[in-house]
Amino acid sequence: MDPATRRVMPLNLSSLFAHSFLRYYVTRADSTHTRQTSQLIYRSFFRPLTKVRYDLIGQDWVLEQLFRVLSMHSQRLAVAPIVVLLCGPSGHGKSLLARKFGSLLDIPTHTVNMTTLRSTHDLWQSYSMSPYEEPSSDTLAQFLLNNEGERCVVVLDEIEKVEDPKALYSLLMPWELGRCSLEAGKRHVDLTKVIWLGTSNICHDLVFEHHDSRPDPSKPVTREEYRDLMDLSRPQVSQSLGASLLSRVTTVLPFIPFTMEEKMAIAAEAVYSLISNAAKMLSPEEVEAIVMKVLPSYVPSEGARSLHRAVSNELVDLI
């Protein structure tokens, strides 16, 4: 049973459709687009990633493009390593997707918080910072050696916030050739199977401007509109990270604003996760009433976080 369903097990089946987020998940799972996107990686090593839809609300075009890139790689149609840059506004699921990537595929992940790097050398010496991973005392260099020749994920969180851009130069060789020496004068390590995922707020303004400039901003983004946004994103990333680094990035995936259904699903999911922590039951009508009440508190530049905050403020009075 998928995690979304498991979380609401105490509920009666006939009432399931009264729940914003289940209605959202069921409709989405049923859509032709979802099935076509999943087909892209159906026969590959990456198949378990299709389950990311039970965690990540919206961002269907991000997933489509991501699965397309992974599919090319699994058919050996690409030569360079996989380097994906997830960019755009805060609270839209970039770090969530980066985190789920390795856990769904059951491969090791090392997460570098790029804001903490001080020198070029620091990158290989940095420890994994994610509170969601098993604690480890390995540096990135040790992690890459331990997983040499194997599939693994390196997340470079907040990549544009690195203090000295020179710290990114050490990525040039591994991103181009899939190998590099992790210490001066030492042998080259095989990094061809490493999946590099960068997250960044670059393109924050572009995403909103592009969204509002569409003929009808209340309509869902079309594939053409998303492709257009992807094309506009690369020059902005190039300006921020430099052309030499960007030229080695396989794909830049901007995260886009949530639709009304997606905001409702996020708010409803927040209600269920908070009330289950407090071991409290609410009727579907009560949940729906909270969802409707918190929607006006949505702040586009903060994304899901603004809804989480509004939901927890509402629940303080109830629990």
Ligand SMILES: Nc1ncnc2c1ncn2[C@@H]1O[C@H](COP(=O)(O)OP(=O)(O)OP(=O)(O)O)[C@@H](O)[C@H]1O
């Ligand atoms: N698309 C989404 N679907 C479901 N939950 C989401 C989504 N986006 C954000 N959230 C929720 O909001 C929280 C913050 O999301 P996340 O850390 O992925 O944001 P981010 O895009 O990396 O933002 P930032 O740029 O500030 O780092 C997550 O823990 C998650 O619970």
Ligand SMILES: [Mg+2]
């Ligand atoms: Mg993040």
